[in-house]
Amino acid sequence: MKVSVFRTAHFNAAHRLHNPAWDELKNKQVFGACNNPNYHGHNYELEVKVNGLIDPETGYVIDMKELKTLIEQEVIEPFDHKNLNLDTTEFAHLNPTAENIVVVIWQKLRRRIKPDFDLQVRLYETPRNYVEFAG
Amino acid sequence: MKVSVFRTAHFNAAHRLHNPAWDELKNKQVFGACNNPNYHGHNYELEVKVNGLIDPETGYVIDMKELKTLIEQEVIEPFDHKNLNLDTTEFAHLNPTAENIVVVIWQKLRRRIKPDFDLQVRLYETPRNYVEFAG
Amino acid sequence: MKVSVFRTAHFNAAHRLHNPAWDELKNKQVFGACNNPNYHGHNYELEVKVNGLIDPETGYVIDMKELKTLIEQEVIEPFDHKNLNLDTTEFAHLNPTAENIVVVIWQKLRRRIKPDFDLQVRLYETPRNYVEFAG
Amino acid sequence: MKVSVFRTAHFNAAHRLHNPAWDELKNKQVFGACNNPNYHGHNYELEVKVNGLIDPETGYVIDMKELKTLIEQEVIEPFDHKNLNLDTTEFAHLNPTAENIVVVIWQKLRRRIKPDFDLQVRLYETPRNYVEFAG
Amino acid sequence: MKVSVFRTAHFNAAHRLHNPAWDELKNKQVFGACNNPNYHGHNYELEVKVNGLIDPETGYVIDMKELKTLIEQEVIEPFDHKNLNLDTTEFAHLNPTAENIVVVIWQKLRRRIKPDFDLQVRLYETPRNYVEFAG
Amino acid sequence: MKVSVFRTAHFNAAHRLHNPAWDELKNKQVFGACNNPNYHGHNYELEVKVNGLIDPETGYVIDMKELKTLIEQEVIEPFDHKNLNLDTTEFAHLNPTAENIVVVIWQKLRRRIKPDFDLQVRLYETPRNYVEFAG
Numbered sequence: 044m045k046v047s048v049f050r051t052a053h054f055n056a057a058h059r060l061h062n063p064a065w066d067e068l069k070n071k072q073v074f075g076a077c078n079n080p081n082y083h084g085h086n087y088e089l090e091v092k093v094n095g096l097i098d099p100e101t102g103y104v105i106d107m108k109e110l111k112t113l114i115e116q117e118v119i120e121p122f123d124h125k126n127l128n129l130d131t132t133e134f135a136h137l138n139p140t141a142e143n144i145v146v147v148i149w150q151k152l153r154r155r156i157k158p159d160f161d162l163q164v165r166l167y168e169t170p171r172n173y174v175e176f177a178g
Numbered sequence: 179m180k181v182s183v184f185r186t187a188h189f190n191a192a193h194r195l196h197n198p199a200w201d202e203l204k205n206k207q208v209f210g211a212c213n214n215p216n217y218h219g220h221n222y223e224l225e226v227k228v229n230g231l232i233d234p235e236t237g238y239v240i241d242m243k244e245l246k247t248l249i250e251q252e253v254i255e256p257f258d259h260k261n262l263n264l265d266t267t268e269f270a271h272l273n274p275t276a277e278n279i280v281v282v283i284w285q286k287l288r289r290r291i292k293p294d295f296d297l298q299v300r301l302y303e304t305p306r307n308y309v310e311f312a313g
Numbered sequence: 314m315k316v317s318v319f320r321t322a323h324f325n326a327a328h329r330l331h332n333p334a335w336d337e338l339k340n341k342q343v344f345g346a347c348n349n350p351n352y353h354g355h356n357y358e359l360e361v362k363v364n365g366l367i368d369p370e371t372g373y374v375i376d377m378k379e380l381k382t383l384i385e386q387e388v389i390e391p392f393d394h395k396n397l398n399l400d401t402t403e404f405a406h407l408n409p410t411a412e413n414i415v416v417v418i419w420q421k422l423r424r425r426i427k428p429d430f431d432l433q434v435r436l437y438e439t440p441r442n443y444v445e446f447a448g
Numbered sequence: 449m450k451v452s453v454f455r456t457a458h459f460n461a462a463h464r465l466h467n468p469a470w471d472e473l474k475n476k477q478v479f480g481a482c483n484n485p486n487y488h489g490h491n492y493e494l495e496v497k498v499n500g501l502i503d504p505e506t507g508y509v510i511d512m513k514e515l516k517t518l519i520e521q522e523v524i525e526p527f528d529h530k531n532l533n534l535d536t537t538e539f540a541h542l543n544p545t546a547e548n549i550v551v552v553i554w555q556k557l558r559r560r561i562k563p564d565f566d567l568q569v570r571l572y573e574t575p576r577n578y579v580e581f582a583g
Numbered sequence: 584m585k586v587s588v589f590r591t592a593h594f595n596a597a598h599r600l601h602n603p604a605w606d607e608l609k610n611k612q613v614f615g616a617c618n619n620p621n622y623h624g625h626n627y628e629l630e631v632k633v634n635g636l637i638d639p640e641t642g643y644v645i646d647m648k649e650l651k652t653l654i655e656q657e658v659i660e661p662f663d664h665k666n667l668n669l670d671t672t673e674f675a676h677l678n679p680t681a682e683n684i685v686v687v688i689w690q691k692l693r694r695r696i697k698p699d700f701d702l703q704v705r706l707y708e709t710p711r712n713y714v715e716f717a718g
Numbered sequence: 719m720k721v722s723v724f725r726t727a728h729f730n731a732a733h734r735l736h737n738p739a740w741d742e743l744k745n746k747q748v749f750g751a752c753n754n755p756n757y758h759g760h761n762y763e764l765e766v767k768v769n770g771l772i773d774p775e776t777g778y779v780i781d782m783k784e785l786k787t788l789i790e791q792e793v794i795e796p797f798d799h800k801n802l803n804l805d806t807t808e809f810a811h812l813n814p815t816a817e818n819i820v821v822v823i824w825q826k827l828r829r830r831i832k833p834d835f836d837l838q839v840r841l842y843e844t845p846r847n848y849v850e851f852a853g
Contacts, residue, residue: 044281044311046277046280046281046309046310046311047309047310047311048276048277048307048308048309049307049308049309049310050306050307051305051306053844055758055759055760055844056758056759057732057756057757057758057759057801058759060507062505062506062507064505073506073511074506075513075799076798076799077799079799079800079801079805081732081757081800081801081804081805082732082757082759082801083730083731083732083759083798083799083800083801084730084731084732084733084757084758084759084760085730085759085760085761086760086761086844086845092310097275097277097278097281100197100199101197101208101209101273101275102195102197102272102273102274102275102277102278103275103277104277104309106208107307108210123751123758124751124752124754124758125754125756125758126732126754126756126757126758129756130754130756137507138506138507139507140502140506140507140508141453142451142453142502142507142508142509143502143507145451146449146451146502169728169730169761170456170761171455171456172453172454172455172512173453173454174451174452174453174454174509175451175452175454175497176449176451176452179551179581181547181550181551181579181580181581182579182580182581183546183547183577183578183579184577184578184579184580185576185577186575186576188439190353190354190355190439191353191354192327192351192352192353192354192396193354211393211394212394214394214395214396214400216327216395216396216399216400217327217352217354217396218325218326218327218354218393218394218395218396219325219326219327219328219352219353219354219355220325220354220355220356221355221356221439221440227580232545232547232548232551235467235469236467236478236479236543236545237465237467237542237543237544237545237547237548238545238547239547239579241478242577243480258346258353259346259347259349259353260349260351260353261327261349261351261352261353264351265349265351304323304325304356305356314821314851316817316820316821316849316850316851317849317850317851318816318817318847318848318849319847319848319849319850320846320847321845321846330642332640332641332642334640343641343646344641345648362850367815367817367818367821370737370739371737371748371749371813371815372735372737372812372813372814372815372817372818373815373817374817374849376748377847378750407642408641408642409642410637410641410642410643411588412586412588412637412642412643412644413637413642415586416584416586416637440591441590441591442588442589442590442647443588443589444586444587444588444589444644445586445587445589445632446584446586446587458709460623460624460625460709461623461624462597462621462622462623462624462666463624481663481664482664484664484665484666484670486597486622486665486666486669486670487597487622487624487666488595488596488597488624488663488664488665488666489595489596489597489598489622489623489624489625490595490624490625490626491625491626491709491710528616528623529616529617529619529623530619530621530623531597531619531621531622531623534621535619535621574593574595574626575626600777602775602776602777604775613776613781614776615783677777678776678777679777680772680776680777680778681723682721682723682772682777682778682779683772683777685721686719686721686772710726711725711726712723712724712725712782713723713724714721714722714723714724714779715721715722715724715767716719716721716722
């Protein structure tokens with residue numbers, strides 16, 4: 044009986060899309076308003092999906108309190124109320140697009156979740172733009 | 179042309195998480211506030227997904243009115259405004275975690291839906307905690 | 314400059330609607346499935362609105378962290394994962410309809426919020442049924 | 449690193465479900481109120497999912513502005529504020545059920561999106577009834 | 584203790600905005616795509632708010648089942664899956680803008696609700712455009 | 719017949735809460751993580767409410783296309799994808815708390831809307847924290 048369990052979380056952050064290998068004009072053409080050198084920001088909504096067998100003793104796939112703690116340690120503490128470009132090591136040299144952020148979050152959570160569980164992460168940058176990564 | 183169709187429904191119920199093979203302390207440690215002997219409750223939101231071929235005569239995979247009736251008979255009537263532990267046969271001896279509830283609902287619906295249709299059920303216990311089962 | 318600030322919170326609880334002055338039949342007629350003697354439950358969503366002057370030093374009407382703490386102390390701790398009829402003093406002798414719950418929450422918060430602030434409380438019993446009280 | 453990106457859009461349209469090969473009675477029996485000869489309508493909410501490799505130069509799978517433009521050209525311009533049965537060529541001879549609409553939208557977008565990208569389209573006819581097609 | 588109670592409902596309808604006193608050009612200039620002679624449509628979401636005293640015997644302001652029945656009789660039955668311009672007497676000679684629809688719904692409900700209750704109606708034409716009337 | 723009409727919009731921005739009259743420690747104590755010198759950000763969701771008489775010729779209180787244009791000119795263009803502290807004149811010397819932002823938006827829109835219309839603005843900083851101003 045493999046069941047998926049989902050847990051959501053959110054964090055607020057500033058970011059700027061920029062490729063240092065390009066000149067200012069090319070950055071502006073590709074990234075538009077997202078290239079603002081003074082940054083802009085988002086309420087990021089996160090959905091973590093873990094797929095695995097139900098433990099017959101607990102009736103749980105994974106204890107939601109444990110999953111909540113993992114997300115707080117790996118995602119909320121390092122990213123909430125931060126400037127992703129300036130305040131984090133993960134995006135010091137990686138462009139903080141939604142695509143790159145969701146891969147980074149998946150990698151950080153993957154190390155903390157048992158290998159026999161499947162992991163998928165969805166990240167809403169806005170209610171209209173979102174991304175998903177499953178490894 | 180295989181298309182998935184989704185239908186949502188909701189029910190309100192009380193429940194208590196408890197493993198009778200454990201003593202009171204262990205139950206409290208594992209299930210925390212969810213172990214309250216006087217029960218707590220939820221607005222359960224259900225999403226049923228049926229995948230199959232479009233019938234060229236109707237343009238439907240399955241008539242939504244028919245799917246709605248199935249969900250009402252198999253899920254809403256037995257579970258809505260009920261205490262899952264005390265008022266249902268399904269959870270008299272099965273811990274009513276979201277994981278176990280979604281498997282039970284899937285099994286009840288699976289018997290009523292044509293075998294050439296795929297079935298997946300998602301159950302929101304809260305907007306932040308939800309589960310999914312596809313057999 | 315009087316501005317309203319809103320903060321939301323949620324709690325999960327079991328309850329039963331019942332008037333002990335009536336016999337079983339009348340209770341069943343008036344309260345229907347909500348009269349289930351084994352209880353049912355809800356995810357209660359709460360919205361607290363405080364109206365007052367902006368403090369020119371902070372730019373705040375009220376510090377949201379302070380408001381969040383008040384709501385946790387007065388509402389979440391006593392009511393979350395509880396049976397409102399059995400586990401609370403407030404509803405030991407008061408029928409826990411949404412109307413009565415929202416008045417009780419307003420009274421508990423009113424005592425803790427400065428008298429020059431106006432207070433309004435909205436309580437969602439389900440996404441389709443909700444109530445509001447402003448004193 | 450294959451990531452899925454999602455973009456939403458919406459359009460408002462009138463439609464009528466009807467099979468011209470059937471008589472009036474059969475149409476009424478199968479399609480019920482949806483067979484109203486004077487039409488009824490919906491706010492259709494669309495979710496387009498594109499799965500592909502992250503471009504290391506941009507950090508994007510696909511530029512959301514480009515995807516937004518495609519959706520506007522292929523879906524919003526021809527369908528928004530239209531009568532699907534009378535004002536479109538796509539549904540002049542095809543019953544505009546949600547299932548048929550989502551397949552038509554997928555086919556229109558598929559022609560405009562690079563073949564190495566996977567495409568999935570979800571269409572909400574109401575918040576309670578929706579469909580999904582992935583080719 | 585005056586408390587407001589809210590109940591939501593929804594209906595799907597087609598409509599066309601048109602002033603017969605104007606020529607075609609003026610109608611097109613003012614109403615744009617909403618003037619389409621073949622109609623377009625919406626999922627209308629309705630919120631009915633009733634304000635009154637709590638009945639000490641029931642703990643209710645008004646029985647939600649009774650309010651639900653009123654809304655079904657006065658709004659859902661006459662308007663759901665209808666063409667507002669062609670299928671209703673209310674909008675045969677009244678332009679079915681959201682503003683006019685909300686006033687008509689309020690008038691129909693006002694006749695059925697006790698005079699000592701205040702009534703307010705909100706109508707969502709889309710999640711981004713909505714209107715409210717309180718008499 | 720005075721009806722309220724609502725229109726929503728959204729913008730994404732970075733900001734920092736800071737009072738230059740205070741030292742660093744006091745700013746940290748009062749504003750916490752919101753005082754991050756590198757900024758953080760939000761998806762701001764805006765709801766504009768205009769109350770006035772229905773024009774009997776159009777059936778409108780105000781043309782929604784006109785209201786949408788006003789909001790774009792006064793709010794979206796100056797604030798979207800901006801750093802409120804660095805990129806705007808409005809918040810160069812005013813702490814960009816949600817309270818101050820909603821008052822500024824109200825003042826900018828008030829100048830553009832006819833004096834016989836009432837105006838109210840609601841601003842969601844997150845889905846859990848929001849503010850409202852009506853003059």
